[in-house]
Amino acid sequence: xxxxxxxxxxxxxxxxxxxxxxxxxxxxxxxxDDINATNEFYCDTGRGxxxxxxxxxxxxxxxxPKRSAAVITEAYFKQPSTTDYNGVYRSRHIDxxxxxxxxxxxxxxxxxxxxxxxxxxxxxxxxxxxxMILRFSTLDKTFYFPAELLLxxxxxxxxxxxxxxxxxxxxxxxxLIPLGYQARIDYLSVIDQLYF
Amino acid sequence: xxxxxxxxxxxxxxxxxxxxxxxxxxxxxxxxDDINATNEFYCDTGRGxxxxxxxxxxxxxxxxPKRSAAVITEAYFKQPSTTDYNGVYRSRHIDxxxxxxxxxxxxxxxxxxxxxxxxxxxxxxxxxxxxMILRFSTLDKTFYFPAELLLxxxxxxxxxxxxxxxxxxxxxxxxLIPLGYQARIDYLSVIDQLYF
Numbered sequence: 238x239x240x241x242x243x244x245x246x247x248x249x250x251x252x253x254x255x256x257x258x259x260x261x262x263x264x265x266x267x268x269x270d271d272i273n274a275t276n277e278f279y280c281d282t283g284r285g286x287x288x289x290x291x292x293x294x295x296x297x298x299x300x301x302p303k304r305s306a307a308v309i310t311e312a313y314f315k316q317p318s319t320t321d322y323n324g325v326y327r328s329r330h331i332d333x334x335x336x337x338x339x340x341x342x343x344x345x346x347x348x349x350x351x352x353x354x355x356x357x358x359x360x361x362x363x364x365x366x367x368x369m370i371l372r373f374s375t376l377d378k379t380f381y382f383p384a385e386l387l388l389x390x391x392x393x394x395x396x397x398x399x400x401x402x403x404x405x406x407x408x409x410x411x412x413l414i415p416l417g418y419q420a421r422i423d424y425l426s427v428i429d430q431l432y433f
Numbered sequence: 434x435x436x437x438x439x440x441x442x443x444x445x446x447x448x449x450x451x452x453x454x455x456x457x458x459x460x461x462x463x464x465x466d467d468i469n470a471t472n473e474f475y476c477d478t479g480r481g482x483x484x485x486x487x488x489x490x491x492x493x494x495x496x497x498p499k500r501s502a503a504v505i506t507e508a509y510f511k512q513p514s515t516t517d518y519n520g521v522y523r524s525r526h527i528d529x530x531x532x533x534x535x536x537x538x539x540x541x542x543x544x545x546x547x548x549x550x551x552x553x554x555x556x557x558x559x560x561x562x563x564x565m566i567l568r569f570s571t572l573d574k575t576f577y578f579p580a581e582l583l584l585x586x587x588x589x590x591x592x593x594x595x596x597x598x599x600x601x602x603x604x605x606x607x608x609l610i611p612l613g614y615q616a617r618i619d620y621l622s623v624i625d626q627l628y629f
Contacts, residue, residue, distance in 0.1 A: 286555045288515060294489040294505065309490065309508040319484060323519065328560035332521065354510035360484045364524035 273365040288322030330365035337372045341403040357384040380411035381427040464533045467617040483520030526561035533568045539597040553580040576607035577623040
């Protein structure tokens with residue numbers, strides 16, 4: 238697995254491998270909450286510009302009452318055809334999916350949809366920076382896992398290979414994301430190391 | 434106005450300045466239709482990966498009937514906080530807004546919302562490739578107009594300057610986008626010229 242700057246993947250740990258949060262004020266926060274807060278901090282400080290995409294909805298009926306806003310009265314959730322987050326950092330396109338599992342020993346690949354993998358493959362072809370943020374919530378560990386590797390494992394699975402990614406594999410081939418107060422899930426610092 | 438490769442803006446015309454479409458099969462197509470078809474072609478051929486973002490919707494009520502899909506029964510349109518299109522091309526982040534006017538002599542800046550301009554400013558700061566695709570539909574001309582220039586004009590407007598961009602200015606400082614059969618609005622060819 239080669240990165241654009243020639244570095245090989247390796248587990249990188251910034252500072253203490255335990256959470257650098259003091260106290261437990263973030264307890265109960267979902268991964269999505271943490272990422273949204275991180276993105277907001279990145280955006281406010283000009284560090285990067287990454288957004289969650291709106292949930293795709295198929296609108297069927299809209300009511301237009303007089304003197305007030307249009308009301309959507311019938312709509313359905315559509316399956317997303319892309320990843321959930323994208324944006325721009327130091328001129329490069331950033332594209333990622335976030336997944337959480339309570340499983341302590343492995344991450345089930347069934348959590349990822351085929352169209353999301355297809356999208357990630359296309360992003361890689363266009364040399365975007367593409368990855369999955371993967372949280373083992375019971376272990377309280379959050380990893381940066383490169384889409385290139387994910388794609389390999391996915392294709393392997395289709396051909397009858399493993400149906401999940403063992404935790405040890407993630408620990409060895411991903412990067413532990415440092416936690417902080419404001420950039421709670423500071424994934425851009427991982428990207429700095431891998432790409433710049 | 435300087436581009437990353439040092440080239441100055443100039444009106445560039447590829448091939449015939451008249452539409453290269455033969456016949457009028459596309460008549461009645463909106464700019465959005467044309468851009469979506471172009472993006473699909475780019476995506477299918479691996480040329481680039483650019484998508485329209487889903488319309489942001491505030492979901493208020495969801496009904497979960499037994500044995501069938503969840504139905505959103507009350508939702509409202511939210512003002513988009515970003516541009517409509519983004520993606521990745523040759524490793525760079527692409528971000529743009531598409532606007533159409535029937536006006537023959539100028540484009541009214543009132544068509545652009547403040548939060549969209551703020552977003553564009555942030556994209557520029559992160560060195561993304563940011564622009565507006567601007568169609569003068571009555572004249573059947575579609576231009577690539579750099580966000581950097583748009584921002585200047587917008588700030589000028591706030592300080593009491595012109596409320597619209599004259600057509601001549603767009604023609605002089607933008608780039609006429611070549612039209613084709615499959616890539617109907619071939620804006621990536623303009624980006625090739627300006628950035629690569």
